[in-house]
Amino acid sequence: QVQLVESGGGVVQPGRSLRLSCTASGFSFNRHAMHWVRQAPGKGLQWVAVISYDGYNEYYTDSVKGRFTISRDNFKNTLYLQMISMRPEDTAVYYCARGNSVRVWMDVWGQGTTVTVS
Amino acid sequence: EILMTQSPATLSVSPGERATLSCRASQSVYNNLAWYQQKPGQAPRLLIYGASTRATGIPARFSGSGSGTEFTLTISSLQSEDFAVYYCQHYNDWPLIFGGGTKVDIK
Numbered sequence: 001q002v003q004l005v006e007s008g009g010g011v012v013q014p015g016r017s018l019r020l021s022c023t024a025s026g027f028s029f030n031r032h033a034m035h036w037v038r039q040a041p042g043k044g045l046q047w048v049a050v051i052s053y054d055g056y057n058e059y060y061t062d063s064v065k066g067r068f069t070i071s072r073d074n075f076k077n078t079l080y081l082q083m084i085s086m087r088p089e090d091t092a093v094y095y096c097a098r099g100n101s102v103r104v105w106m107d108v109w110g111q112g113t114t115v116t117v118s
Numbered sequence: 119e120i121l122m123t124q125s126p127a128t129l130s131v132s133p134g135e136r137a138t139l140s141c142r143a144s145q146s147v148y149n150n151l152a153w154y155q156q157k158p159g160q161a162p163r164l165l166i167y168g169a170s171t172r173a174t175g176i177p178a179r180f181s182g183s184g185s186g187t188e189f190t191l192t193i194s195s196l197q198s199e200d201f202a203v204y205y206c207q208h209y210n211d212w213p214l215i216f217g218g219g220t221k222v223d224i225k
Binding site for chain 2: 035037061109
């Protein structure tokens with residue numbers, strides 16, 4: 001079945017780096033844009049970044065520009081989020097999600113991975 | 119940046135009753151709006167896209183309406199599994215923005 005599985009979360013000190021992964025299965029990964037969305041403890045959803053199906057286009061929310069990089073490996077059916085210079089306010093559950101294009105809704109979500117910056 | 123405001127923050131409804139949730143955009147997003155449901159400890163689930171099109175497998179009791187700046191999600195007869203938090207999200211421009219959410223709880 002269609003599935004997204006995130007990994008790589010954990011506890012990291014402020015200023016350090018972390019890389020999240022999201023492995024896709026059950027669909028043609030190389031035909032879909034992919035998003036990262038986060039949710040701070042007890043808070044709402046915040047869109048973080050998106051990458052086009054071919055990896056050529058990326059968009060970010062302002063608060064992570066220059067610190068986070070989204071990328072993908074279509075041979076490995078895997079999405080990544082490289083996070084550097086991390087801040088306590090980056091603490092959240094990070095979800096990967098599928099979109100038909102870069103600027104549309106998200107129709108499939110992973111279960112999330114927890115990142116704590118402390 | 120287009121801001122999305124949801125109201126009310128909490129809606130108390132009895133099972134079987136109708137629930138009406140609102141989402142307002144700070145400027146027109148045309149019909150570029152989606153609704154999601156999130157239950158505690160779970161990932162969000164897509165309910166509605168294009169302001170009014172139900173996603174695959176979503177029951178007919180969920181309906182979306184509106185365009186421009188005013189949108190509504192209606193749950194015609196609340197079932198026990200519908201008590202959750204609901205988010206709207208626009209995709210009209212960058213950045214993509216979610217509303218703050220409406221929690222639907224049991225009255």
